[in-house]
Amino acid sequence: MSETIHHPLDDAATDPFEVAARAARDIARLTGVEHHDIALTLGSGWGKAADLIGETTATIAATEVTGFSKPALAGHVGSLRSILTPKGTRVLVIGARTHYYEGHGVRRVVHSVRTAAATGARTMVLTNGAGGIKSTWSPGQPVLISDHINLTGDSPLEGATFIDLTDLYSTRLRDLARRVDPSLDEGVYCQFRGPQYETPAEVRMAKTIGGHIVGMSTALEAIAARQAGMEVLGFSLITNMAAGIQTTPLSHQEVIEAGQQAEPVISALLARVIGEL
Ligand code: 8IG
Secondary structure, eight states: OGGGTOOGGGOTTSOHHHHHHHHHHHHHHHHSOSOOSEEEEOOTTOTTHHHHHSEEEEEEEGGGSTTOOOOSSTTSOOEEEEEEOTTSOEEEEEOOOOOGGGOSOHHHHHHHHHHHHHTTOOEEEEEEEEEEOOTTOOTTEEEEEEEEEEOSSOOSOOSSOOOOOTTSBOHHHHHHHHHHOTTOOEEEEEEOOOSSOOOHHHHHHHHHTTOOEEESSSHHHHHHHHHTTOEEEEEEEEEEEOBTTBSSOOOHHHHHHHHHHHHHHHHHHHHHHHHHO
């Protein structure tokens, strides 16, 4: 009950890694799994992948875990799952992303990533639904994230924490993904604050500065994952062409429908890639 009036991450004096360590202990207790190897955040369109990765040994409500906020959107599942792959790898599936545009601060945005690291995960797989800028792409197409441009003006790092982001989106893991599907293209992800979609001028800016994908997540999470020493793999499902690239208005409904169309194919792809990690 006190959670609604006080959130553990809102207190500047509280160490967010301490909160993540508590969350990891909650997960170990509630799932019966002491240690996870890989963490996977499922964005729009990627939800079905969890079923194909392996056997779900536990599903827990995110609200049962220290520091997890309630999801803002009905389409975002507020649960955490522990999956055992055929190889014996333990995968923590995070179906409860907190978006920066919710306005609860970057600590809450990256809490799931820090928690995943605290459960022992060394690999962070981040997926999202996003807008596409490259003219060769079409809605429903999955692409690899090769790099990002963080346009939020914010950071999960606090104080003089200088973190190297060269090869943030691991070349090794992208190569591995392309061995599973050689047709996978890749691009630079631009994280906008949202929640409004971009203006056509903002999309032209993103293109000019080297962006290929526009979205509202992932970059801040990837930074936190690297800070935690994890290897990052990122996938975007292009659910729509970015504003001005497509001439018709963007709608959330269109995004949901493109996600549903692509879901079986991209989920199978993701499950195969996870199987190779
Ligand atoms: I799904 O076109 C999805 N998410 N910023 N722009 C931004 N986020 C998105 C978009 C898009 N499509």
